[in-house]
Amino acid sequence: MPYLTRNAPKPEPVDCRILTAALDLFVERGFHNVSVHDVQKNANVSIGSIYNHFGGKEGIAKALYYHLLNEFEEMIESVVAEDLTNRQRCNKVIELLFEYTESRRNIISYMLHAKHREFLPDEPPICSATPFKAMRNIVQQGIEDGEIRQADPWVAAATVFGGAIRMIHLRLDGVIKEPLTDYYDEVVDCLWQGMNPLVLPESKKRQAAR
């Protein structure tokens, strides 16, 4: 199931209906503002089914989390598998994240916004989960291969993906009105070239030295 996508089988099984309904509701209202009854109604299932399948509301959130994390991981892995430079891999990841923010908004929103500590008490935070580790690895490899500037691993990864992730947040919050894909080229340009002006006016050069 590459790239977070998955052509759902025609007759959606019960599990799937529950997860889909829950995802939509969780994203729209927030985990704690959704009751099991809400999910039940939206999924056209009985409460009993929900408890049979997932053992409760937390169970749903948990399953959803691991499922999406897994799709996310496969997406990254498929990028790593391609024959690209690590810099190109970074760009590809950003491109895909932007695309999926547009086409599968709720998936991205759930993974990004959800405070997993609230329903996965002793789970490590999402930033240390494998897909994010894989993203850091790409950057790290890029540094070792001389394609990417030498820098502390955390700083490098945060710089490479931070701007894009920020754009995604702004888009999800409805602050940015245009599709993210429109911004892709400029985002990667700024990312690799830095925010220094191409030609620094003489008058500013001294002050900017700092």
Added chain:
Amino acid sequence: MPYLTRNAPKPEPVDCRILTAALDLFVERGFHNVSVHDVQKNANVSIGSIYNHFGGKEGIAKALYYHLLNEFEEMIESVVAEDLTNRQRCNKVIELLFEYTESRRNIISYMLHAKHREFLPDEPPICSATPFKAMRNIVQQGIEDGEIRQADPWVAAATVFGGAIRMIHLRLDGVIKEPLTDYYDEVVDCLWQGMNPLVLPESKKRQAAR
């Protein structure tokens, strides 16, 4: 009250005790996992007082939000008031955000993590709030003055502050172990110079062209 700081008056008034207790609890457990009784106990106040002062749990969250937003705004404004280039202002904002992530962790955490849509139904998302607007303005001014690379306003602002904000998230989640202030220099370096290696190996130049 500059820079998010405020030397509290010795005998803390009731309102203040409630807000402080609520902030700590909200950050630690999440808004929905905190009951009014919890706040009451932690603040050494009665439930009645809470309802008299803030009208309920949402009222507390709301007051807290506006209060901190205000402090945040004053912090930005004080930076704008300084006699600096806009680039230096950006750096200063990042520096201060890093410092306060270390010294006043909960404030930053509340503003960054809290899903305000959940208790402020018809409030615009925080990213469009005035302090963030002010940050974008600094970048915009920098562009117009030729200190900062020409780019779409959203992209420029996201690139300038995205990496730093990402670092803050990682630090708040406990993924980064060292104080953020240790990373400041490298973060701004990467930000302004971009992630291209200073010397690109010949072998990579062709591929990296993309």
Added chain:
DNA sequence: GTCTATACGCTGATAGAC
């Protein structure tokens, strides 16, 4: 303004028939 005690609704969860 502050407090205690109380009411009421909602929600997560279970029991038990089919």
Added chain:
DNA sequence: GTCTATCAGCGTATAGAC
């Protein structure tokens, strides 16, 4: 495995004394 009906507990909010 699926469903309906029902329970028990928590959490918000209020009433009313001080």
